[in-house]
Amino acid sequence: MxxxxxxxxxxxxxxxxxxxxxxxxxxxxxxxxxxxxxxxxxxxxxxxxxxxxxxxxxxxxxxxxxxxxxxTPPQAGAPTGLAFACADPAAVDKVYAELTDAGYAGEKAPWDAFWGQRYAVVRDPDGHGVDLFAPLA
Known part of the structure; x- marks a missing residue:
C-alpha cells in the first residue's frame, strides 16, 4: 500500500x-x-x-x-505592529527620544510595564505601532 x-x-x-x-x-x-x-x-x-x-x-x-x-489603504493605526528589543531599559528611552525628536509620533512614552519590561510605542510614517522594549533589571 x-x-x-x-x-x-x-x-x-x-x-x-x-x-x-x-x-x-x-x-x-x-x-x-x-x-x-x-x-x-x-x-x-x-x-x-x-x-x-x-x-x-x-x-x-x-x-x-x-x-x-x-x-484600499488601511486606516492609520491599523493593528499591524512590530517590536524591537533594545539593549537595556535606558536604550528604550534613548531610542524613543531619538525617534520622537526626529518627528515620528510617540504613542506611549517609555514606562516600566507590569510584565517586567521597559516599554514604549512609537508610530512609523504609516501609523503602524512599533514597540521598543528591554527587560527591567
Missing part, C-alpha cells in the same frame, strides 16, 4: 507591510538598525533580512493595487 509522502509544513518567512511613502518608511526602519539599501527608496518593493532568517518586506500602494485593483 502506497502512502503519500508528507509534504513539509509551510515555514513562516516574512512580514509584509504596504506603505504610502517608501522612502519615509525605510528611513524610519533604518533608524531602528535595519540594513536596507538606499536604492530601495524608489523601488516598488523592498526587503530587509532579519535575525533568524525572517524578512521584513515593504510594498508601495501602487504595488498593492497592481496585485489587487480593489485594494
Amino acid at each position: 502506497n502512502t503519500p509522502s508528507a509534504s513539509p509544513s509551510p515555514r513562516f518567512a516574512a512580514i509584509g507591510m504596504v506603505v504610502s511613502d517608501m522612502a519615509a518608511s525605510l528611513a524610519f526602519y533604518r533608524r531602528l538598525g535595519l540594513d536596507i539599501p538606499t536604492d530601495a527608496d524608489t523601488a516598488p518593493h523592498a526587503e530587509a533580512q532579519l535575525p533568524g532568517g525572517l524578512r521584513l518586506m515593504w510594498d508601495s500602494y501602487e504595488t498593492a493595487r497592481a496585485v489587487d485593483p480593489d485594494w
Whole structure:
C-alpha cells in the first residue's frame, strides 16, 4: 500500500507591510538598525533580512493595487505592529527620544510595564505601532 509522502509544513518567512511613502518608511526602519539599501527608496518593493532568517518586506500602494485593483489603504493605526528589543531599559528611552525628536509620533512614552519590561510605542510614517522594549533589571 502506497502512502503519500508528507509534504513539509509551510515555514513562516516574512512580514509584509504596504506603505504610502517608501522612502519615509525605510528611513524610519533604518533608524531602528535595519540594513536596507538606499536604492530601495524608489523601488516598488523592498526587503530587509532579519535575525533568524525572517524578512521584513515593504510594498508601495501602487504595488498593492497592481496585485489587487480593489485594494484600499488601511486606516492609520491599523493593528499591524512590530517590536524591537533594545539593549537595556535606558536604550528604550534613548531610542524613543531619538525617534520622537526626529518627528515620528510617540504613542506611549517609555514606562516600566507590569510584565517586567521597559516599554514604549512609537508610530512609523504609516501609523503602524512599533514597540521598543528591554527587560527591567
